[in-house]
Amino acid sequence: MINIFKSILHHGASSPDCAKVCCTRIEHFGVRAGDLIIFDDVNLHVHCGQLTALIGPNGAGKSTLLKAILGEVEHTGSLHYVDAKGKHTGHPIIGYVPQYLSFDVSAPASVMDLFMACLSRRPVWLFSSHHLRRQVLENLSRVKADHLIDRRLGALSGGELQRVLLALALEPLPDLLLLDEPVSGVDQNGLELFYQIVLELRANEDMAIILISHDLDLVSKYADQVVLLNKKILAVGSPDEVFADASMKKIFGSII
């Protein structure tokens, strides 16, 4: 099933400019913490309908790059979003799935409560809305999680929580989707399901996706563009190009 998606939808690797399709340009991004440079001079073009995988060793600045794109950490450089017609449309709508969501597992809040708190202005303690519930069920079914709507957040497994957060990141439907894949806490079945959902999104919604991944196997199978980051961009291109790059061997050694 996944392979069908792959063969139909494996778009070309990154094109050099943003002229034809909608595109997010990240220019000269840099983040420092005091004197420490987290990363420097990151230039990246991300196209709609493409899955860009961000790989690199621990501490390479991958998660911080996503947070810089979100605007959550201070950074240098600029971000431009251009839609398919080539007009500037300002800042893109960004959906974000964090790597870890550490929270109190005893918290009395359900999946529906979290959605309502994020999507509605009506106070969750006072109102309930059938209309919103139908919409949330639709959002959740997109990530095959509609059966979880009344589950307490603390009772979700790692993979279930990740899918619930993905469903939330897709409402409203973003131009750019940022996924920070957890290193642990999600089993192999959960990971496969997650990739399958992400590939369906790439196919059906024509959004640009940046995915931090630790599974080089899945990256080489499914990514359209791979970015190797370690304080700066070491290699960028199609999976074949990047995996053949000398710096890959240096960082990941014999894994590949």
Place this chain on the structure above:
Amino acid sequence: MFDYQFMVNAFIAILLVTPLFGLLSTMVVSNRMAFFSDSLGHGAFTGIAIGVLLGSSSPLISLVIFSIAFALLITYIKNRSRVGADTVIGVFSSTAIAVGLMIMSSGGSFNKFSSYLIGDLLSITVDDLIALSIVFVAVLVMWALLFNQLLVMSINASFARSRGIAALKVEAIFAAMLAVVVSISIQWVGILIINSLLVLPAAASRNVTNDVKHYNLASVMIALISGVSGLMIAYEFDTAAGATIVVIAAAIYFITFALRKRFIK
């Protein structure tokens, strides 16, 4: 017991103030602000002392203003400093107690303040009830506007920021609301135990609820039941009403704690 006007006033005050404590306590507990809300009671030492120093007969206005400033300052420093929140709160809390006690004890006249320590629920006047009603409505309106953001923040602050929630602003408004409710109730409930009412209802409610609506509803009901029954028992046995209310709320907490496995899915 309703033959006496002071008992009627006390009863109305309980009906107004305990639901507020029940509601606010849900987010005090969920956002781990129990120590912060405790410091508001301690800050009241200085607030009351300054009010008396300025020569007002009822130090309520000085107390409210000081408590809001105190709450906002702690929230600001806590978010700007790299030191743990508990340390920042600890520093402010102890300073406020010390300054307050120093002013109050000057001239050896501390005894006239002792009623603030345990509170006097039977001293409520009609003017107090009017002020309390205004606060009651204001808090409900603010709670409707603020709750969803507080809820997302309670789940994860970083996630809340990524959803575009101005966390510091929301926290500051919530802190100021707590400051107002604590300072207006402190003369009846007492400095020593006011924080129990901001912790116990929600702590008990969490033991038996799985979603936000039931969490809030149960918390309000527990606060209300403790308040009404505590007032009646205090009247029968001639005990301090605030303390009696807290003891009942604590008993409910321990009961729900024992029952929690039956309720939590």
